Amino acid sequence: MSSLDQGSSSPLKRFQELTGQIKQYEEILGLVYWDMRTGAPRKGIAQRSEAVGALSSETFRLSTSSEMGELLEKLNEPEQLKQLGEIDRRLVEETTKEYERNRKVPPELYREYVVLTSQAESAWEEAKEKNDFPGFVPYLEKIVAINRQFIELWGVKTTPYDTLLDMYEPGLTTVELDRLFGELRARLVPLAEQIANSQHKPDTSFLEGTFDKEAQKKFSKFILNEMGYDFEAGRLDESVHPFATGLSPGDVRITTRYLPDDITSALFGTIHEGGHALYEQNINPELAGTLLCTGTSMGIHESQSRLWENMIGRSLGFWQRYYPDLQAHFPGQLDGVTVEAFYRGINVVEPSLIRIEADELTYNLHIMIRYEIEKMLFNENLDPRDLPEVWNKKYAEALGVTPATDAEGVLQDVHWSGGAFGYFPSYSLGNMYGAQMIDIAHKELPNLDQQVAAGELLPLKQWLTEQVYQYGKLQQPAEIIERISGKPLQSSYLCDYLENKYKDIYRLE
Amino acid sequence: MSSLDQGSSSPLKRFQELTGQIKQYEEILGLVYWDMRTGAPRKGIAQRSEAVGALSSETFRLSTSSEMGELLEKLNEPEQLKQLGEIDRRLVEETTKEYERNRKVPPELYREYVVLTSQAESAWEEAKEKNDFPGFVPYLEKIVAINRQFIELWGVKTTPYDTLLDMYEPGLTTVELDRLFGELRARLVPLAEQIANSQHKPDTSFLEGTFDKEAQKKFSKFILNEMGYDFEAGRLDESVHPFATGLSPGDVRITTRYLPDDITSALFGTIHEGGHALYEQNINPELAGTLLCTGTSMGIHESQSRLWENMIGRSLGFWQRYYPDLQAHFPGQLDGVTVEAFYRGINVVEPSLIRIEADELTYNLHIMIRYEIEKMLFNENLDPRDLPEVWNKKYAEALGVTPATDAEGVLQDVHWSGGAFGYFPSYSLGNMYGAQMIDIAHKELPNLDQQVAAGELLPLKQWLTEQVYQYGKLQQPAEIIERISGKPLQSSYLCDYLENKYKDIYRLE
Structure with missing residues (x-):
């Protein structure tokens, strides 16, 4: 003492x-x-x-x-x-x-x-x-x-x-972000073009239809349970905009949104928020009640939500295990759809207007646009009145789409109304952190793929607890990623992961 | 100014x-x-x-x-x-x-x-x-x-x-309570005996059975709406022990409990808490945000819950209007039961173990026991370890029943775990205040009985708002009852009301 x-x-x-x-x-x-x-x-x-x-x-x-x-x-x-x-x-x-x-x-x-x-x-x-x-x-x-x-x-x-x-993101700079986003752009834009030119487009028609709300709710709870989310230390509710909130490690609440005509909204929304929640539920009890008892940064937090949502929740192995359960929750509705077709359908890539509906690949382009606009607002004194024009121009350039209204353009996100300028990059940082972490996880858990395909998700949760969750704010983001991977944050892991995944799905060269 | x-x-x-x-x-x-x-x-x-x-x-x-x-x-x-x-x-x-x-x-x-x-x-x-x-x-x-x-x-x-x-109950004394409870005992114990000896016992067999939870929930909401409970200024949830809580006049929440094998629990629990809620929702907006924006005492609060639950919710007129709705919520289950039989069934008098399940008459005996025990705890230094023994003895004496377990004896109520000693008398005070108020209401609203029988509950709600609710804590309990009735609190109104009601139901002399 x-x-x-x-x-x-x-x-x-x-x-x-x-x-x-x-x-x-x-x-x-x-x-x-x-x-x-x-x-x-x-x-x-x-x-x-x-x-x-x-x-x-x-x-x-x-x-x-x-x-x-x-x-x-x-x-x-x-x-x-x-x-x-x-x-x-x-x-x-x-x-x-x-x-x-x-x-x-x-x-x-x-x-x-x-x-x-x-x-x-x-x-x-x-x-x-x-x-x-x-x-x-x-x-x-x-x-x-x-x-x-x-x-x-x-x-x-x-x-x-x-x-x-x-x-x-403590310590993060525009110099660093310019570099990272530049690298992402250099590899992901050509990938998106290759995909756009592919003849092997996934069928997504089976995702349309009416999905019973109670069954969606039941499946959401089932998957959270499989991920190791502790329902004695949390609860699942509904809200217009899904979120997770860690009140204490013993009370980490999730919300989701059940759309009758879109099964993917609740499904991936729940897994996403579940990833945030696993982080907050598994902080070392020694930190409970202190200001260090929370995620260390928004980027690391988003790495967990997006890792679970995309790298696990949109993987083929995951659905090899859970697709029969999903089918059983919606009797008859997915009968003619194979697990491979389902996997390809939930991973369709399409340039779109709305960030939260974007696929795993083009999502990063939505973030890049917001990052560039925020820089203009604060480093070049862009007049907020000019935002719609700038927004639409950037969407046309980067994604080849133009919003018909501001509601589906510059007004789509809540963040700026709360003054959260500087938050958006966290999402892409999360994707990069997540890809770098999962690469190491595969080395340290050599059977990870087989485990996921067998519905054994707890070894990954345990590994992430040891590497990330337990520390709360005790370590800075840069310390965490360097301890795990021996390197600072890099864009290449995410690019490699996306290239591999989509080359297979779209049968690219 | x-x-x-x-x-x-x-x-x-x-x-x-x-x-x-x-x-x-x-x-x-x-x-x-x-x-x-x-x-x-x-x-x-x-x-x-x-x-x-x-x-x-x-x-x-x-x-x-x-x-x-x-x-x-x-x-x-x-x-x-x-x-x-x-x-x-x-x-x-x-x-x-x-x-x-x-x-x-x-x-x-x-x-x-x-x-x-x-x-x-x-x-x-x-x-x-x-x-x-x-x-x-x-x-x-x-x-x-x-x-x-x-x-x-x-x-x-x-x-x-x-x-x-x-x-x-500001100003209330043991001298006063000893007197009031003494008067209640003098008239209600003989009444309970007459009832016990009556040959005209109501049939209650139709209350047994399984009542669909969703239908119970729907009917609870329907009745609250009829009472004038504002769902935009409150919500109905479930909890083990029903309660109402007035956070502000714009947010007054109720809970209830749905028992599959007992339709009366949610039914009368909801109306009871609804009475509390009407009080809190209808306090004068000028008092909002001040410490005066709440009920003036627990006794006056209970007068509202118990007035709505018993004097309205267990009246024949009320069910003449709402019984067909209740039947419709549980198709087939109450087919052979007339409204008069239903009315008599929900007003059966029977000495029992559990306060919150007690009938309107013996309820006061449950309260008297708790009052006597609390006096012993604080005026005679009764050892808390001896509570089960004292409890069981008093139940045997006053009600002729003995709990088989402490769970259905001394452990049944939440109050003492929160330190709310001195609260229990409020329930009987509430019964007395309520009977005194409803007597005046009948004089000032000469068509009250017909209104209730026609499902017009809002005139009574309006009258209570004018006489009680609007004042919040602006007036003391004694001021309120004297302003309304021109007299201090008396036990005779409650005794008269109960004698009248039960003489009819049990066909007493």
Whole structure:
């Protein structure tokens, strides 16, 4: 026991208490948001928002209090720091970073931003429904303007947009992302062209039809169970936009959406959110109740959702095991369809307008477009009013499609209404991290393919727990990928994986 | 505008803000409790309890802060008090009472108690399931011990138990309750005997059988709708123990329980909780967000649940209107049963073991037993370990029945696991308040019986809103009953009502 945690009033003990309290409030706020999105009565929302505002402000106040500042100053003294265990040291580091960032924001500006973004989400919903981009512009302009202010307050890293990127993927830069996306583009665009020219297009007609909702729900639960999702530490509900939320390792909730005419929405949505949930359920219990008890970055989080959704959930082996179960859940509906035909059907590649409906390959092009636009907004002062024009031009160039309306163009995603600039790259980072991890997993679990094809998914879950999940925020994204693979993040694993997969499906040379 | 609310730093304004914040935290805590009882994953409960402890403690801290003390001191100056409007004056009065009570409890003790009771509920559930009273004793002993400490800290009123009673029914004393229960006993025990000797026992065999859960759910929703429950300001879920919780007038949630072999459980449980909910949904919007926005006492709250459940929901008129609907929900199952036979069946009187399944008449005897036991616990230092023995003896004496297990005896109710000693009398108070109110309602709404028999329930809801609901905590229970009926609470209305009803059903002299 170090000298720092002697007695109830030691700085370390008080620091643990204070950060623990912040984590507890975050857990409660997480539950309130979950409730708002899964069935809270309409007429209570306005007052609930006020209550959320009050508790969020208190949480912000705690994290920027002068007490917190004094504690961090003491704990950051080199001699004190040396005495801390690994968890406490990392907690001090992470909290210091947050403290310094938050202290630079005047509380009134923070409050204005919280209220603005919570109103903007409804405004965005309405604008999307009515295809009314001009109606959303005033919100977007203010959100971008405040984010530009934040960047000034926080300090510009290399470029202004780098400051935002660092929030979601600590240490990530535009230089690095430009390189990674450049490499992806160089290999994936030609691949997409080869596919477009292939004569061997998968049949997808069997995916159309009406799929019983109760059967979809039952199958979703069955698959989550197979993945090792612990229903005693979570639950599955419905919401318009599927999400996962880790309130604590003992309470990680998933939502999905059952579309009567599209079986793939709930199926892959559930596996995707299930991947996020496995991460949060399997963080080392020693981190429970601390601010380190969550995924280390959005990119690593998306690596888990997208690895389970695509690399496992859209693999042939997976369906060799589970396709008969799926058929049994929808008697008669998939009778004439072989497992190979099903596999090819769920992996069809087609340039499309909507990111969340995109296939595994072109998905990365959707992300690239958003990345380029966000860079323009913050590094080139692009006027938000010009977004539709820029958006449509980029879609035409990269995917050869043009939205007929802004609703299916620039208004399609919720992210910007919440001010989440810098988040989108996480999805492609997730694809790259995931491919790099699964490559190593195949080496360390030589029977992985056979295991998946036999419905033995737990060895992979166990391996990912050991390599990724258990650490929570204890290790940075770059540390994790280097520890696992001996290398920094590379684009080649994802490109190799996609080329292999699609050469087979589309019978390419 | 008084001189007190000038400027943003006026004591009144700050007082409104501070009490508003307390109310907001209470709303959030209410949601967390609702979630814990309707499906929060088991493995997250321990950590959630800690988070609840943290937020409850903060709420407690706010309500006992020196800032609050200073504000109350200023606002309670006679000259200042005179200038306040009705709402603010009552808010100051209520907050002062809470402040003075809470200031006497050391924060550490409070926190310990919150964590203890939130763990004790799960422990009680398990003990009840396993019929393991000894497993629950350690919790009960601690809860009773801390309540004894609270009483010492708050100050003993006449007797220690009076101090607890006052929390649920302000101003109520054991002297008053001894008198009221004495009067009830004098008239209801002979009535129960006459009924036991009657040759005209209702047939209840048709209530046995298997009732489809989905149909029960549908009918529950239908009846709530008929009562004027607003589903845009609430929702109906399931829980082991039905409850209603008013988070705000725009979010008042109900739970019920569907038993496959007992149609009456969900039916009357839903109407009961619906009565609570009508109260909370119809509080004057001017009180929203203030600490006065809730029922004025547990007794008045129970008057609404039990009035709707029994005086309306178990009346012949009600079923003349709704019985055909009920029959239609369960095709064939009630074919040979007339509405009169159904009415008599759901009003059968029989001494039983379980309070929540008791008939309208003997229900009061169940309450009397709990009242006597609670008095023994706090006024005679009864050892909690002796509860099963005392419980079983009293049941044998008062009702002539003896529980075969503690699960159907002393472990049946959740209340004590939450430390709610002094709550039980509210149920019988509710029966008495309700009978007194409905007597006046019949005078002021001369067509009430015909309206109920025609399914016009909204005039009664409207009358109760005007007389009771709108006021929230703005008026005290005694003020309300005196304003409505011109008299203090009396036992005679309930006795008259029960005698009339059962003389008819059992064809008594």
